[in-house]
Amino acid sequence: MREGTRLGVAKAARSPPCTLPFLGRRFFKEASFSIFVFVLSFLKRCLFTCAVTAFISVAAFAGVDSSIGCPDGTVISSIQYEGLEHTKNRVVERELLNKAGEPFSAEKFDLEKRRLQDLDLFTDVSVDCNGGNLKYTFVEIFRWIPAPASKTTERDGLMLGVALANLNILGEDIRAEVQYRTSTKHFLDNNEYAFYASSPYLFALPLGWNFEFSHTDSYDDIRDYHDDSWLLDLDLDYKFMPHMSILATVVGRRLERAAFLPEFGAGFAFDYRDSKIDTRKGIYYEYMLTHVGGTDAYIVACEGGCESMGSENYWELLNDARAYYTVSRFVTGATALVRYRPGDVKFYDYYSHGGVNSYRGRYGDSKRLGVHEALLNLEERFILLDRQPASIAGVNFFYGLQLVAGLDGSLIWNSGRPGWDNYEAAVYGGIHLVVPAVDRLRFEVGYSPDRGEPKFFFGMIEKVSTSRWRGR
Missing domain, CATH: 2.40.160.50 (membrane protein fhac: a member of the omp85/tpsb transporter family)
Known part of the structure; x- marks a missing residue:
């Protein structure tokens, strides 16, 4: 089955030699992967430096997921959904990993959130709990x-x-x-x-x-x-x-x-x-x-x-x-x-x-x-x-x-x-x-x-x- 967004977007003469004076065309082809590994390593260092200096406020909170409002280990007594105005519950339920009667896992929610975002139906997904009552809140995308x-x-x-x-x-x-x-x-x-x-x-x-x-x-x-x-x-x-x-x-x-x-x-x-x-x-x-x-x-x-x-x-x-x-x-x-x-x-x-x-x-x-x-x-x-x-x-x-x-x-x-x-x-x-x-x-x-x-x-x-x- 074709991979993609599921939104439809419908189904020799040789080239001139390499212009680099010190590299033949064949050498570039054989060395291209090795060269690019070096380039990637260089880019990582440059981009990381830029990220720290220009986006330090964002990086400071990179490990904090504000969408999780429930501590790990909380036993789930019930699950509720909020914000599902145009989406049936079963569409969401088949993607969930946290279950009633089991302790809540933030790691599972991270996976759930990726799976729910993969549906391309929601702009945001968050979770909160009041005691053992687990509540998922959804913001639906335009239909x-x-x-x-x-x-x-x-x-x-x-x-x-x-x-x-x-x-x-x-x-x-x-x-x-x-x-x-x-x-x-x-x-x-x-x-x-x-x-x-x-x-x-x-x-x-x-x-x-x-x-x-x-x-x-x-x-x-x-x-x-x-x-x-x-x-x-x-x-x-x-x-x-x-x-x-x-x-x-x-x-x-x-x-x-x-x-x-x-x-x-x-x-x-x-x-x-x-x-x-x-x-x-x-x-x-x-x-x-x-x-x-x-x-x-x-x-x-x-x-x-x-x-x-x-x-x-x-x-x-x-x-x-x-x-x-x-x-x-x-x-x-x-x-x-x-x-x-x-x-x-x-x-x-x-x-x-x-x-x-x-x-x-x-x-x-x-x-x-x-x-x-x-x-x-x-x-x-x-x-x-x-x-x-x-x-x-x-x-x-x-x-x-x-x-x-x-x-x-x-x-x-x-x-x-x-x-x-x-x-x-x-x-x-x-x-x-x-x-x-x-x-x-x-x-x-x-x-x-x-x-x-x-x-x-x-x-x-x-x-x-x-x-x-x-x-x-």
């Missing part, structure tokens, strides 16, 4: 979002439009959104229409589901074809154990001048993260095996006849690994996404590396396309301002601020074993604004010796999520 809709893709760049979303239908943590977007590069020519719905539960079952129905009508400058397609997608995530899930996906895609392209996939995931959104600690691993295509029902619709783009028939083997660890305000993350696709893959489904959602050392173009891919990332975040609740004119929301620096590795190839000629590396830095619904707004600058100049990027949602479905 309806009639607002501008936007996203960034490597193909269309910045897309803008309108959307209407409900984040908590029937109080069951079901969210749905309808939207229209057009590219700012080809205004009103490259368009997308979409409907999304998702929930981590199906009634009382721990069966997460994500449904997408979308229509795309735009010209793909990178792969050089007109994408006139319809997509119907259902992803399922059945959590049969606290940290283990069985995954399934069923997709139907109708692409003009090509065959009808069905997809069927199954897999599993191990999830030991403290939270899916803004993860601070834990590991995640996913394996998916998906079959795409295999039909000969060509769909050709153009004036005067046209040449078919052909049918596909291939398997996709996906490995997605992530690890996070936090020390004080520093969050270190390492991720690897590998997708290997044996079989007949057509040009319109080639992976592209270059852009805010894949590789931040270059902009997306037709020079870096391939059948198989590996995206590697090492990132350091400094929590400049942790998540803060706020309210304007009765609209509840939250915000946070993070400084980031990292290393991107890009490996893309068509057949056989990949070599160093298929690999590029880049360093990047920037600032992230943590907000509701889309997780974060990312303002980043990347640099690669293969390109020799900085690249500027704006993105939304965690890159580790957008890299999974960046093609649309």
